[in-house]
Amino acid sequence: MGIQDIIEGKKQWRAHLARVKALPPDYQIVYKEIQKYLFKIGPIGLLDGPLLPGIVDFFEEGVATGRGVLELIGPDVAGFCDDLIKDSPTYAEIYQKSISGKPGTAEK
Template identity: 75%
Template sequence: MGIQDIIEGKKEWRAHMARVKALPKDYQIVYKEIQKYLFKIGLVELTDGIGLLSGIVDFFEEGAALGKGVLEVTGSDVATFCDDLIKDSKTYYDIYQESVDQEVNKAMKKVIDKKK
């Protein structure tokens, strides 16, 4: 990643956050909680840009334009809303689990091979 990529990424992030700040206050609050949730679970997609987060802002902008409250858009259980968004996405936790399983399988194979 070159310096130009970093600069472009920062510009993109600032533009994204300006969109968030233009949302009604209730949408901003829920967006920030969703963002924290997604960062905490280690969603791999979030390191590839702001595609998912931008999609959430698009969705929120539509809801706000229709005059809906944010919980009318997400439902009252925001964590479930998040889980539904990412149900087929990979997290760093998933990658770590796979890595541990592979290492255990390698170690067990060596143990079995030694016994033969």
């Protein structure tokens, strides 16, 4: 990761956050909670992949049809997130795999 990538990444991230800020309050709340959850779970490609911008695309469409955010994704927001990342391995899983064969290291 060179300096240029970091700057470029920051610009993109700011533009992404600006789109989030333009959403209605209920959408913003749910987006932020989703993002926090995903940061903890760590599906691959979270920070440089299409997952988060995709959610904003989807939310913008929901706003355009005049629906509230829970009408769009249902009350089980965590269930929605888990469906989203169902086939993406997480960084924790990759990490665990990289140390497997040395049992016990993760249990320290």
